[in-house]
Amino acid sequence: MKRFLAFSVLAATIVASCATTGTPGASGTPAASGSATGAHPRIGLVTDVGGLNDKSFNSLADKGRKDAESQLIVTTSVTESKQQADYVPNLTKYAQDKYDLVIGVGFLMQNAIWKVAKQFPNVKFAIIDGAPQDDGGKTENLPNVANLFFKEQEAGYVVGVIAATMAKNKVGAATHNTVCSMGGIPIPPVDRYIAGYQDAVKTVSPTTKILNGYSNDFVDQQKGLEVGKSHIAQGCDILFQVAGGSGLGYIQAAKAAGVYAIGVDADQSSVAPGTVITSALKKVDVAVFQTIRSIRLDTFKAGDNSFNAANDGVGFGTLDKVVPADAKAAATQALADIKSGKITPKDTVQVKP
Amino acid sequence: MTQQQQPATTGPGTTIPAPSVRQLTFQWAGGPAIPVLSVVIALLLGAVFVLLSGNDPVAAYAALVQGAFGTPYDLTETLVAAIPLVLTGLAVAIAFRTGLFNIGAQGQLLVGALAAGWAGAQFASWPGIVLMPTVIVFGVAGGAFYGGIVGFLKAVRGVNEVITTIMLNYTIVFVMHWLLQAGPMSAPNALGTPASTPIGAGARLPVIIPNELVLFSRLHAGIILAALAVVVFWFVLWRTPLGYRLRAVGLGAHAAAQAGIDPARHMVLVMAIAGGFAGLGGMIEVSGIFGRVYDGFSSSYGFDAIAVALLGKNSPLGIVFAALLFGAFVHGGAYMQSHAGISSNLVAIIQAFVLFVIAAEALVRSLTRRRGARKPVEAIA
Numbered sequence: 169m170k171r172f173l174a175f176s177v178l179a180a181t182i183v184a185s186c187a188t189t190g191t192p193g194a195s196g197t198p199a200a201s202g203s204a205t206g207a208h209p210r211i212g213l214v215t216d217v218g219g220l221n222d223k224s225f226n227s228l229a230d231k232g233r234k235d236a237e238s239q240l241i242v243t244t245s246v247t248e249s250k251q252q253a254d255y256v257p258n259l260t261k262y263a264q265d266k267y268d269l270v271i272g273v274g275f276l277m278q279n280a281i282w283k284v285a286k287q288f289p290n291v292k293f294a295i296i297d298g299a300p301q302d303d304g305g306k307t308e309n310l311p312n313v314a315n316l317f318f319k320e321q322e323a324g325y326v327v328g329v330i331a332a333t334m335a336k337n338k339v340g341a342a343t344h345n346t347v348c349s350m351g352g353i354p355i356p357p358v359d360r361y362i363a364g365y366q367d368a369v370k371t372v373s374p375t376t377k378i379l380n381g382y383s384n385d386f387v388d389q390q391k392g393l394e395v396g397k398s399h400i401a402q403g404c405d406i407l408f409q410v411a412g413g414s415g416l417g418y419i420q421a422a423k424a425a426g427v428y429a430i431g432v433d434a435d436q437s438s439v440a441p442g443t444v445i446t447s448a449l450k451k452v453d454v455a456v457f458q459t460i461r462s463i464r465l466d467t468f469k470a471g472d473n474s475f476n477a478a479n480d481g482v483g484f485g486t487l488d489k490v491v492p493a494d495a496k497a498a499a500t501q502a503l504a505d506i507k508s509g510k511i512t513p514k515d516t517v518q519v520k521p
Numbered sequence: 522m523t524q525q526q527q528p529a530t531t532g533p534g535t536t537i538p539a540p541s542v543r544q545l546t547f548q549w550a551g552g553p554a555i556p557v558l559s560v561v562i563a564l565l566l567g568a569v570f571v572l573l574s575g576n577d578p579v580a581a582y583a584a585l586v587q588g589a590f591g592t593p594y595d596l597t598e599t600l601v602a603a604i605p606l607v608l609t610g611l612a613v614a615i616a617f618r619t620g621l622f623n624i625g626a627q628g629q630l631l632v633g634a635l636a637a638g639w640a641g642a643q644f645a646s647w648p649g650i651v652l653m654p655t656v657i658v659f660g661v662a663g664g665a666f667y668g669g670i671v672g673f674l675k676a677v678r679g680v681n682e683v684i685t686t687i688m689l690n691y692t693i694v695f696v697m698h699w700l701l702q703a704g705p706m707s708a709p710n711a712l713g714t715p716a717s718t719p720i721g722a723g724a725r726l727p728v729i730i731p732n733e734l735v736l737f738s739r740l741h742a743g744i745i746l747a748a749l750a751v752v753v754f755w756f757v758l759w760r761t762p763l764g765y766r767l768r769a770v771g772l773g774a775h776a777a778a779q780a781g782i783d784p785a786r787h788m789v790l791v792m793a794i795a796g797g798f799a800g801l802g803g804m805i806e807v808s809g810i811f812g813r814v815y816d817g818f819s820s821s822y823g824f825d826a827i828a829v830a831l832l833g834k835n836s837p838l839g840i841v842f843a844a845l846l847f848g849a850f851v852h853g854g855a856y857m858q859s860h861a862g863i864s865s866n867l868v869a870i871i872q873a874f875v876l877f878v879i880a881a882e883a884l885v886r887s888l889t890r891r892r893g894a895r896k897p898v899e900a901i902a
Binding site: 212217219220245246247248249250251252253254256257258260261262264287303304305353354355384385 | 592594598601602695698702708715716719736737739806810811812813815816817818819820821851852854855856858859860862864865866
């Protein structure tokens with residue numbers, strides 16, 4: 169009986185300790201929300217399944233959030249989605265907590281944004297790279313949702329100019345006059361990058377061979393590595409990745425083979441210095457920052473918002489020292505021409521896998 | 522035989538006068554002790570990581586609990602997250618009981634989802650009363666077929682099921698890419714995520730919590746199917762001759778063969794049943810959550826299931842609790858990140874520790890055993 173008692177005491181202690189662990193949260197959260205219901209707008213960011221450390225899309229959106237937190241008077245937080253089923257509850261949580269703006273990162277969240285934004289008409293939403301989409305897959309603009317689009321083909325075009333110039337002149341390790349690209353899943357924003365890239369190569373250096381492939385994944389680096397190896401085996405020595413986390417494997421393949429890679433979305437020169445010659449920038453951080461700012465200034469605009477070369481929403485990243493001056497000059501000129509409307513990069517992929 | 526099969530669930534003192542302390546200790550040690558201790562140890566180890574990352578573990582776990590159970594909405598979301606884990610957990614567990622290691626619940630779930638998604642769209646105009654059972658049958662049959670392949674290869678050629686299940690997991694992922702991105706199942710929709718055509722209204726599992734009770738809850742009738750599956754699991758294994766034979770094969774295929782049970786046949790059968798459970802899980806996700814099949818919608822249900830089955834000790838109730846715990850991790854983890862600023866990857870670390878600690882069960886067992894107490898007799902439970 170004594171031991172039974174001892175056991176009960178032990179059990180009681182465990183229960184009690186669990187209870188005390190629960191208390192700070194219970195008392196802490198209302199306090200936190202209480203202080204924030206004042207004038208400070210509250211902004212919630214929900215990543216897609218790529219996660220915060222994709223060194224690309226989601227991490228850029230998070231940078232925009234942090235920039236806003238430090239430069240504007242706003243309170244922000246972030247939630248990572250682990251699987252597709254998480255999008256709706258993650259967005260819903262912020263809306264339920266009466267956040268002023270809930271930002272969904274990515275195309276994959278179009279249906280989730282539609283569902284949640286319809287349920288919370290008084291909360292503002294923004295979706296990067298997409299627009300609300302109903303259950304039948306039809307786009308429906310909502311009065312409380314800003315759709316943040318980018319002209320990826322413009323960024324793809326500019327890095328394509330660099331790749332084509334280097335391939336044509338056989339600079340450094342680029343000896344086979346062959347360039348290639350790898351997308352994650354063939355969805356429009358991915359394909360627009362690739363379309364612009366191919367358009368530039370065809371324009372600048374029509375003799376250059378173009379390869380294209382997809383890893384069918386935005387997360388798995390191994391899959392990107394495999395596609396990269398296969399492209400390199402076919403003679404490609406400038407590899408443009410458009411596959412988020414999976415694309416990091418594509419860059420690794422280039423690094424291992426001693427050839428060049430081009431990063432995407434974020435400036436990825438630090439991923440593999442000497443391998444990554446430049447990056448096609450989609451300034452998701454600028455878009456997130458501007459949208460948060462629009463909440464501060466009360467200039468929030470529902471429906472399509474375009475980020476492009478003209479408003480500094482796209483561009484190219486740090487150039488490696490292997491990139492010759494003429495390639496740099498050509499890229500700068502191309503960017504200026506796109507801004508002025510002299511060049512309009514194509515937005516459909518010409519060379520398919 | 523049947524009396525000694527449930528050492529963990531039989532309450533103390535039914536007709537027997539006051540059970541001895543030693544008996545209780547045995548029941549505790551043979552039942553929930555190891556899983557519970559494993560989770561506690563995993564949480565403590567997880568706390569070390571939180572500390573190392575410069576955060577407060579108490580705040581982290583408080584937010585985790587708050588996020589998982591803080592509001593009625595969160596409670597329903599935790600259940601939503603647990604439902605597929607219950608089914609894939611059963612898929613792993615029933616194979617375990619027959620001595621097979623089913624790593625393929627992931628693939629079986631996807632086949633079930635695809636089959637259900639196809640039927641739901643193909644026969645979209647059928648009334649729910651006909652369509653719903655059809656979709657369920659397709660989901661279960663799809664998973665059962667995919668699991669059955671593994672059992673068949675094992676039975677006929679002795680191919681290790683660990684290898685075949687892992688390979689088949691990959692196979693279906695790529696078949697799915699093809700089906701949904703450009704193949705026969707892909708929805709003709711220019712702007713969309715690769716996905717199948719939406720299933721008919723009659724194939725949708727209804728939300729069972731009215732909006733007046735919990736606003737915007739997604740808790741769907743799949744929870745009823747999951748509960749039924751748990752009962753079926755229990756009934757088949759412990760109340761039917763088939764279940765007896767399956768467990769006999771699991772305890773010793775050679776001995777079972779001596780007793781006139783054909784192990785090969787039962788391996789095919791159990792893998793089909795396991796696949797059926799996982800396939801039902803896939804069907805429930807399609808019918809209850811998405812209303813269509815999204816490419817790559819399931820990242821880890823089938824893999825978390827291994828942890829769920831191990832933690833649940835392959836018992837029906839154990840699996841339910843383990844799935845609830847992991848469901849709470851999934852849903853609470855997001856809140857922990859947004860409100861306590863701790864990466865929801867901590868949840869993955871804790872899950873890994875749970876597995877690790879269970880794998881080191883012998884160690885934990887030695888900790889739970891009191892001085893000189895004899896090892897409790899393992900019943901066929």
